[in-house]
Amino acid sequence: MSSKLKLIGLSSAVSVLALSAAAQDPVSLTIVSWGGAYTASQQRAYHEPFMEANPHVTIINDDGSANALASLRAQAQAGNVTWDLVDMLPSDAQLACDEGIILQIDHDAMLAAAPDGTPASEDFLPGSLGECFIPQIVYSTVLTYRPGAFPDDAQPSSIADLFDVENFPGRRALQDRPGTNLEWALYADGVDPEDIYEVLSTPEGVDRAFAKLDTIKDHIIFWTEGAQAPQLLADGEVAFATGYNGRMFDAIEVEGMDADIIWDGQVVEWDGWVVPADGPNEELVMEYLYFATDTQRLADQAKFISYGPARASSAGLVGEHADLGIDMAPHMPTAPENYFAPIVLDNDFWVDYGDELRERFANWMLQ
Incomplete structure (x- = not known):
């Protein structure tokens, strides 16, 4: 092999090593x-x-x-x-x-x-x-409650119970954004899950949802970060809390929190x-x-x-x-026994109406 070829071979080997190192x-x-x-x-x-x-x-x-x-x-x-x-x-x-x-x-x-x-x-x-x-x-956003907050023979089982402060008293922890809260307000007010976004896309439907939320306004603690919802439940500060089903599973099954998930009306999302x-x-x-x-x-x-x-x-x-x-x-939100009344979140709706509804919801929280 010529010295020139040896030099080319050595140079190539050095280049490969340099690339590998890089x-x-x-x-x-x-x-x-x-x-x-x-x-x-x-x-x-x-x-x-x-x-x-x-x-x-x-x-x-x-x-x-x-x-x-x-x-x-x-x-x-x-x-x-x-x-x-x-x-x-x-x-x-x-x-x-x-x-x-x-x-x-x-x-x-x-x-x-x-x-x-x-x-x-x-x-x-x-x-x-x-x-x-x-x-x-x-995943889904679900309603979770503390069994000890209510009599054994009068445990909550539906989204409607979240809005029933007479039979199910106590503070409610809701996320500080309109998504899920507006859907649940209409669902609790009698709107079928499949019709919620049709109703919510009208001014009258939005007013109806906020009017329903007004009925529990004085009982709400708002949360921002996902970890806050189960913590409020675990600390006994609220009787109900909305939250992501995975976080609630972790708090209940891993951390041992005494709480139960209500799958009725779960808001399902990617x-x-x-x-x-x-x-x-x-x-x-x-x-x-x-x-x-x-x-x-x-x-x-x-x-x-x-x-x-x-x-x-x-x-x-x-x-x-x-x-x-x-x-x-x-424990999956899509398990047949859990998926009996889902509200499938409409992302197109929130792209079209989200900014307007977030602004109104932020103002409503401050009222």
């Missing part, structure tokens, strides 16, 4: 979610396995999802996007997508197929995928990922998404929290809780 340079991904039991389930089902397979990657959790849309807008406006991946609700994701501050997703090109080869676009549950949105879970435009680690984020949204990983999350996986191929893999050893299927 690929393994330490990197941090900032992943934004909701905190509490939900982030913990993501940590165990997605983050830790991904970091184990990629030792140079460190995932940093940021509990900023409650205000993610406003924060992403501010980062984009400042030209300084620091978040890599964000857990976001579909209605906010659609707004962010329309504004161009998150990336569009080619689902079949960017996401894993099901084990039997079914493309991602056909494996994720119908209606769950968005132009810029990748669902992880089916939750999932969006990728900020101009994020610092886009290529690595796409690798993470391919891994974290495959069939097995979505089923794995159900080992740690009672949210249903967003892929059809994951459903049959849902088994026991990793720590408690209890069957998780009956």
